[in-house]
Amino acid sequence: MGDDRGLVLVVEDEPAIAELERMYLADAGFGVHVERDGSRALESVSRLRPAAIVLDIGVPGMDGVEVCRRLRARGDWTPVVFVTARDDEVDRILGLELGADDYVTKPFSPRELVARIRGLIRRAAGSPGAEARRIGPVSLDPARRRVEAGGARVELTATEFDLLEHLMSQPGRVFTREQLLSSVWGVADYSSSRTVDVHVAQLRTKLGDASWIIRTARGVGYSAAGADD
Structure with missing residues:
Protein backbone atom coordinates (compact mmCIF):
# COMPACT_ATOMS: atom_id res chain seq x y z
CA MET A 1 0.00 0.00 0.00
CA GLY A 2 1.10 3.60 -0.53
CA ASP A 3 1.59 6.56 1.76
CA ASP A 4 -1.97 7.90 1.37
CA ARG A 5 -2.30 8.20 5.15
CA GLY A 6 0.88 10.28 5.52
CA LEU A 7 4.46 9.59 6.52
CA VAL A 8 5.38 8.24 9.95
CA LEU A 9 8.92 8.66 11.22
CA VAL A 10 10.00 5.65 13.30
CA VAL A 11 12.97 6.31 15.59
CA GLU A 12 14.13 2.94 16.93
CA ASP A 13 17.61 1.42 17.24
CA GLU A 14 16.51 -2.20 17.65
CA PRO A 15 16.26 -3.53 14.06
CA ALA A 16 13.65 -6.21 14.81
CA ILE A 17 11.33 -3.74 16.54
CA ALA A 18 11.88 -1.08 13.88
CA GLU A 19 11.00 -3.58 11.16
CA LEU A 20 7.89 -4.74 13.02
CA GLU A 21 6.67 -1.15 13.38
CA ARG A 22 7.52 -0.38 9.74
CA MET A 23 5.64 -3.47 8.50
CA TYR A 24 2.44 -2.81 10.47
CA LEU A 25 2.39 0.90 9.65
CA ALA A 26 3.01 0.22 5.95
CA ASP A 27 0.24 -2.40 5.91
CA ALA A 28 -2.08 0.25 7.37
CA GLY A 29 -1.31 2.55 4.45
CA PHE A 30 1.33 4.82 5.96
CA GLY A 31 4.60 5.81 4.38
CA VAL A 32 7.41 4.95 6.83
CA HIS A 33 10.93 6.31 7.31
CA VAL A 34 13.19 4.71 9.94
CA GLU A 35 16.02 6.39 11.82
CA ARG A 36 18.12 4.66 14.49
CA ASP A 37 19.77 7.76 15.98
CA GLY A 38 18.19 10.72 17.76
CA SER A 39 20.29 13.39 16.07
CA ARG A 40 19.52 12.04 12.61
CA ALA A 41 15.84 11.79 13.56
CA LEU A 42 15.76 15.48 14.44
CA GLU A 43 17.19 16.32 11.01
CA SER A 44 14.68 14.02 9.31
CA VAL A 45 11.73 15.78 10.94
CA SER A 46 12.80 19.07 9.33
CA ARG A 47 13.44 17.43 5.97
CA LEU A 48 10.49 15.04 5.71
CA ARG A 49 7.76 16.81 7.73
CA PRO A 50 6.17 13.55 8.97
CA ALA A 51 2.53 13.32 10.01
CA ALA A 52 3.57 11.58 13.25
CA ILE A 53 6.65 10.30 15.06
CA VAL A 54 7.11 6.97 16.89
CA LEU A 55 10.02 7.81 19.17
CA ASP A 56 11.96 5.32 21.29
CA ILE A 57 13.26 7.00 24.44
CA GLY A 58 16.54 5.05 24.54
CA VAL A 59 17.91 5.71 21.04
CA PRO A 60 21.64 6.58 20.82
CA GLY A 61 23.15 9.90 19.80
CA MET A 62 20.39 11.97 21.38
CA ASP A 63 17.75 10.24 23.47
CA GLY A 64 14.08 10.49 22.65
CA VAL A 65 13.28 12.83 25.53
CA GLU A 66 15.80 15.37 24.23
CA VAL A 67 14.53 14.97 20.64
CA CYS A 68 10.99 15.77 21.79
CA ARG A 69 12.15 18.68 23.94
CA ARG A 70 14.00 20.25 20.99
CA LEU A 71 11.06 19.76 18.64
CA ARG A 72 8.67 21.52 21.00
CA ALA A 73 11.18 24.27 21.76
CA ARG A 74 11.33 25.16 18.07
CA GLY A 75 7.55 25.18 17.74
CA ASP A 76 7.16 21.81 16.02
CA TRP A 77 3.98 20.12 17.29
CA THR A 78 4.09 16.97 15.16
CA PRO A 79 2.26 14.25 17.14
CA VAL A 80 4.76 12.12 19.11
CA VAL A 81 4.23 8.67 20.61
CA PHE A 82 7.00 7.63 22.99
CA VAL A 83 8.06 3.97 23.05
CA THR A 84 10.23 2.62 25.85
CA ALA A 85 11.28 -0.61 27.51
CA ARG A 86 10.88 1.05 30.91
CA ASP A 87 7.55 1.10 32.72
CA ASP A 88 8.60 3.90 35.05
CA GLU A 89 5.84 6.42 35.81
CA VAL A 90 8.43 9.17 36.30
CA ASP A 91 9.68 8.62 32.74
CA ARG A 92 6.13 8.56 31.42
CA ILE A 93 5.14 11.80 33.14
CA LEU A 94 8.38 13.50 32.08
CA GLY A 95 7.71 12.56 28.47
CA LEU A 96 4.18 13.92 28.60
CA GLU A 97 5.32 17.13 30.26
CA LEU A 98 7.81 17.63 27.43
CA GLY A 99 4.98 17.47 24.91
CA ALA A 100 4.55 13.83 23.93
CA ASP A 101 0.99 12.94 22.86
CA ASP A 102 1.00 9.31 23.92
CA TYR A 103 3.19 6.65 25.52
CA VAL A 104 3.50 2.88 25.00
CA THR A 105 5.73 0.42 26.85
CA LYS A 106 7.50 -2.57 25.31
CA PRO A 107 6.29 -5.18 24.70
CA PHE A 108 3.32 -3.55 22.97
CA SER A 109 0.74 -4.59 20.42
CA PRO A 110 1.74 -3.32 16.95
CA ARG A 111 -1.96 -3.06 16.08
CA GLU A 112 -2.58 -0.86 19.11
CA LEU A 113 0.34 1.38 18.12
CA VAL A 114 -1.09 1.73 14.60
CA ALA A 115 -4.52 2.56 16.01
CA ARG A 116 -3.08 5.26 18.25
CA ILE A 117 -1.06 6.77 15.39
CA ARG A 118 -4.11 6.72 13.12
CA GLY A 119 -6.22 8.46 15.75
CA LEU A 120 -3.59 11.12 16.42
CA ILE A 121 -3.16 11.94 12.74
CA ARG A 122 -6.90 12.05 12.14
CA ARG A 123 -7.51 14.39 15.06
CA ALA A 124 -4.54 16.60 14.21
CA ALA A 125 -6.02 17.16 10.75
CA GLY A 126 -8.95 19.03 12.29
CA SER A 127 -12.71 18.78 11.89
CA PRO A 128 -13.90 21.13 9.10
CA GLY A 129 -17.56 20.97 10.16
CA ALA A 130 -16.99 21.21 13.91
CA GLU A 131 -18.34 24.16 15.87
CA ALA A 132 -16.00 26.78 17.31
Whole structure:
Protein backbone atom coordinates (compact mmCIF):
# COMPACT_ATOMS: atom_id res chain seq x y z
CA MET A 1 0.00 0.00 0.00
CA GLY A 2 1.10 3.60 -0.53
CA ASP A 3 1.59 6.56 1.76
CA ASP A 4 -1.97 7.90 1.37
CA ARG A 5 -2.30 8.20 5.15
CA GLY A 6 0.88 10.28 5.52
CA LEU A 7 4.46 9.59 6.52
CA VAL A 8 5.38 8.24 9.95
CA LEU A 9 8.92 8.66 11.22
CA VAL A 10 10.00 5.65 13.30
CA VAL A 11 12.97 6.31 15.59
CA GLU A 12 14.13 2.94 16.93
CA ASP A 13 17.61 1.42 17.24
CA GLU A 14 16.51 -2.20 17.65
CA PRO A 15 16.26 -3.53 14.06
CA ALA A 16 13.65 -6.21 14.81
CA ILE A 17 11.33 -3.74 16.54
CA ALA A 18 11.88 -1.08 13.88
CA GLU A 19 11.00 -3.58 11.16
CA LEU A 20 7.89 -4.74 13.02
CA GLU A 21 6.67 -1.15 13.38
CA ARG A 22 7.52 -0.38 9.74
CA MET A 23 5.64 -3.47 8.50
CA TYR A 24 2.44 -2.81 10.47
CA LEU A 25 2.39 0.90 9.65
CA ALA A 26 3.01 0.22 5.95
CA ASP A 27 0.24 -2.40 5.91
CA ALA A 28 -2.08 0.25 7.37
CA GLY A 29 -1.31 2.55 4.45
CA PHE A 30 1.33 4.82 5.96
CA GLY A 31 4.60 5.81 4.38
CA VAL A 32 7.41 4.95 6.83
CA HIS A 33 10.93 6.31 7.31
CA VAL A 34 13.19 4.71 9.94
CA GLU A 35 16.02 6.39 11.82
CA ARG A 36 18.12 4.66 14.49
CA ASP A 37 19.77 7.76 15.98
CA GLY A 38 18.19 10.72 17.76
CA SER A 39 20.29 13.39 16.07
CA ARG A 40 19.52 12.04 12.61
CA ALA A 41 15.84 11.79 13.56
CA LEU A 42 15.76 15.48 14.44
CA GLU A 43 17.19 16.32 11.01
CA SER A 44 14.68 14.02 9.31
CA VAL A 45 11.73 15.78 10.94
CA SER A 46 12.80 19.07 9.33
CA ARG A 47 13.44 17.43 5.97
CA LEU A 48 10.49 15.04 5.71
CA ARG A 49 7.76 16.81 7.73
CA PRO A 50 6.17 13.55 8.97
CA ALA A 51 2.53 13.32 10.01
CA ALA A 52 3.57 11.58 13.25
CA ILE A 53 6.65 10.30 15.06
CA VAL A 54 7.11 6.97 16.89
CA LEU A 55 10.02 7.81 19.17
CA ASP A 56 11.96 5.32 21.29
CA ILE A 57 13.26 7.00 24.44
CA GLY A 58 16.54 5.05 24.54
CA VAL A 59 17.91 5.71 21.04
CA PRO A 60 21.64 6.58 20.82
CA GLY A 61 23.15 9.90 19.80
CA MET A 62 20.39 11.97 21.38
CA ASP A 63 17.75 10.24 23.47
CA GLY A 64 14.08 10.49 22.65
CA VAL A 65 13.28 12.83 25.53
CA GLU A 66 15.80 15.37 24.23
CA VAL A 67 14.53 14.97 20.64
CA CYS A 68 10.99 15.77 21.79
CA ARG A 69 12.15 18.68 23.94
CA ARG A 70 14.00 20.25 20.99
CA LEU A 71 11.06 19.76 18.64
CA ARG A 72 8.67 21.52 21.00
CA ALA A 73 11.18 24.27 21.76
CA ARG A 74 11.33 25.16 18.07
CA GLY A 75 7.55 25.18 17.74
CA ASP A 76 7.16 21.81 16.02
CA TRP A 77 3.98 20.12 17.29
CA THR A 78 4.09 16.97 15.16
CA PRO A 79 2.26 14.25 17.14
CA VAL A 80 4.76 12.12 19.11
CA VAL A 81 4.23 8.67 20.61
CA PHE A 82 7.00 7.63 22.99
CA VAL A 83 8.06 3.97 23.05
CA THR A 84 10.23 2.62 25.85
CA ALA A 85 11.28 -0.61 27.51
CA ARG A 86 10.88 1.05 30.91
CA ASP A 87 7.55 1.10 32.72
CA ASP A 88 8.60 3.90 35.05
CA GLU A 89 5.84 6.42 35.81
CA VAL A 90 8.43 9.17 36.30
CA ASP A 91 9.68 8.62 32.74
CA ARG A 92 6.13 8.56 31.42
CA ILE A 93 5.14 11.80 33.14
CA LEU A 94 8.38 13.50 32.08
CA GLY A 95 7.71 12.56 28.47
CA LEU A 96 4.18 13.92 28.60
CA GLU A 97 5.32 17.13 30.26
CA LEU A 98 7.81 17.63 27.43
CA GLY A 99 4.98 17.47 24.91
CA ALA A 100 4.55 13.83 23.93
CA ASP A 101 0.99 12.94 22.86
CA ASP A 102 1.00 9.31 23.92
CA TYR A 103 3.19 6.65 25.52
CA VAL A 104 3.50 2.88 25.00
CA THR A 105 5.73 0.42 26.85
CA LYS A 106 7.50 -2.57 25.31
CA PRO A 107 6.29 -5.18 24.70
CA PHE A 108 3.32 -3.55 22.97
CA SER A 109 0.74 -4.59 20.42
CA PRO A 110 1.74 -3.32 16.95
CA ARG A 111 -1.96 -3.06 16.08
CA GLU A 112 -2.58 -0.86 19.11
CA LEU A 113 0.34 1.38 18.12
CA VAL A 114 -1.09 1.73 14.60
CA ALA A 115 -4.52 2.56 16.01
CA ARG A 116 -3.08 5.26 18.25
CA ILE A 117 -1.06 6.77 15.39
CA ARG A 118 -4.11 6.72 13.12
CA GLY A 119 -6.22 8.46 15.75
CA LEU A 120 -3.59 11.12 16.42
CA ILE A 121 -3.16 11.94 12.74
CA ARG A 122 -6.90 12.05 12.14
CA ARG A 123 -7.51 14.39 15.06
CA ALA A 124 -4.54 16.60 14.21
CA ALA A 125 -6.02 17.16 10.75
CA GLY A 126 -8.95 19.03 12.29
CA SER A 127 -12.71 18.78 11.89
CA PRO A 128 -13.90 21.13 9.10
CA GLY A 129 -17.56 20.97 10.16
CA ALA A 130 -16.99 21.21 13.91
CA GLU A 131 -18.34 24.16 15.87
CA ALA A 132 -16.00 26.78 17.31
CA ARG A 133 -16.31 27.15 21.09
CA ARG A 134 -15.64 29.86 23.67
CA ILE A 135 -15.59 29.83 27.45
CA GLY A 136 -14.55 33.05 29.13
CA PRO A 137 -11.32 34.28 27.51
CA VAL A 138 -10.62 30.93 25.81
CA SER A 139 -11.69 30.29 22.21
CA LEU A 140 -11.22 27.00 20.37
CA ASP A 141 -11.46 26.50 16.60
CA PRO A 142 -11.58 22.77 15.73
CA ALA A 143 -11.24 23.33 11.97
CA ARG A 144 -7.95 25.19 12.33
CA ARG A 145 -6.84 23.36 15.48
CA ARG A 146 -6.32 26.76 17.06
CA VAL A 147 -6.74 27.88 20.67
CA GLU A 148 -6.51 31.44 21.95
CA ALA A 149 -6.60 32.72 25.52
CA GLY A 150 -7.22 36.43 25.90
CA GLY A 151 -6.52 36.89 22.21
CA ALA A 152 -3.07 35.22 22.33
CA ARG A 153 -2.38 31.95 20.54
CA VAL A 154 -1.81 28.92 22.79
CA GLU A 155 0.37 26.14 21.33
CA LEU A 156 -0.96 22.71 22.26
CA THR A 157 -0.05 19.15 21.40
CA ALA A 158 -2.68 17.18 19.48
CA THR A 159 -3.74 15.38 22.64
CA GLU A 160 -3.89 18.55 24.74
CA PHE A 161 -6.11 20.12 22.09
CA ASP A 162 -8.41 17.09 22.00
CA LEU A 163 -8.69 17.06 25.78
CA LEU A 164 -9.58 20.76 25.93
CA GLU A 165 -12.07 20.39 23.08
CA HIS A 166 -13.77 17.46 24.81
CA LEU A 167 -14.10 19.37 28.10
CA MET A 168 -15.39 22.50 26.33
CA SER A 169 -17.92 20.49 24.32
CA GLN A 170 -20.17 20.18 27.38
CA PRO A 171 -19.46 23.07 29.79
CA GLY A 172 -20.23 22.23 33.39
CA ARG A 173 -20.30 18.47 32.87
CA VAL A 174 -17.83 16.52 34.98
CA PHE A 175 -15.96 13.81 33.07
CA THR A 176 -14.27 11.03 35.03
CA ARG A 177 -10.66 10.20 34.20
CA GLU A 178 -11.85 6.91 32.74
CA GLN A 179 -14.31 8.68 30.44
CA LEU A 180 -11.60 11.06 29.25
CA LEU A 181 -9.16 8.20 28.60
CA SER A 182 -11.82 6.43 26.54
CA SER A 183 -13.02 9.48 24.58
CA VAL A 184 -9.75 11.38 24.05
CA TRP A 185 -7.09 8.67 24.04
CA GLY A 186 -9.32 5.88 22.78
CA VAL A 187 -7.96 3.44 25.37
CA ALA A 188 -9.48 1.45 28.19
CA ASP A 189 -6.28 1.06 30.24
CA TYR A 190 -7.56 2.84 33.29
CA SER A 191 -4.38 2.10 35.23
CA SER A 192 -2.85 5.02 33.29
CA SER A 193 -5.34 7.60 34.62
CA ARG A 194 -2.37 9.64 35.89
CA THR A 195 -1.86 10.54 32.24
CA VAL A 196 -5.04 12.62 32.35
CA ASP A 197 -3.81 14.55 35.40
CA VAL A 198 -0.51 15.36 33.68
CA HIS A 199 -2.24 16.64 30.55
CA VAL A 200 -4.67 18.75 32.57
CA ALA A 201 -1.74 20.25 34.48
CA GLN A 202 -0.01 21.06 31.19
CA LEU A 203 -3.17 22.64 29.80
CA ARG A 204 -3.56 24.85 32.86
CA THR A 205 0.06 25.96 32.62
CA LYS A 206 -0.31 26.89 28.96
CA LEU A 207 -3.63 28.69 29.48
CA GLY A 208 -2.05 30.87 32.16
CA ASP A 209 -4.52 33.34 33.65
CA ALA A 210 -7.34 31.56 31.79
CA SER A 211 -6.61 28.22 33.49
CA TRP A 212 -9.66 28.73 35.73
CA ILE A 213 -11.92 27.43 32.94
CA ILE A 214 -10.75 23.88 33.77
CA ARG A 215 -12.32 22.77 37.03
CA THR A 216 -11.39 19.82 39.24
CA ALA A 217 -14.08 17.64 40.77
CA ARG A 218 -12.11 16.06 43.60
CA GLY A 219 -12.15 12.31 43.54
CA VAL A 220 -14.06 12.28 40.27
CA GLY A 221 -12.47 14.09 37.33
CA TYR A 222 -12.56 17.39 35.42
CA SER A 223 -14.93 19.79 33.73
CA ALA A 224 -14.89 23.04 31.78
CA ALA A 225 -16.50 26.05 33.47
CA GLY A 226 -20.23 26.28 32.82
CA ALA A 227 -22.44 29.26 32.05
CA ASP A 228 -23.06 29.92 35.74
CA ASP A 229 -19.37 29.96 36.72
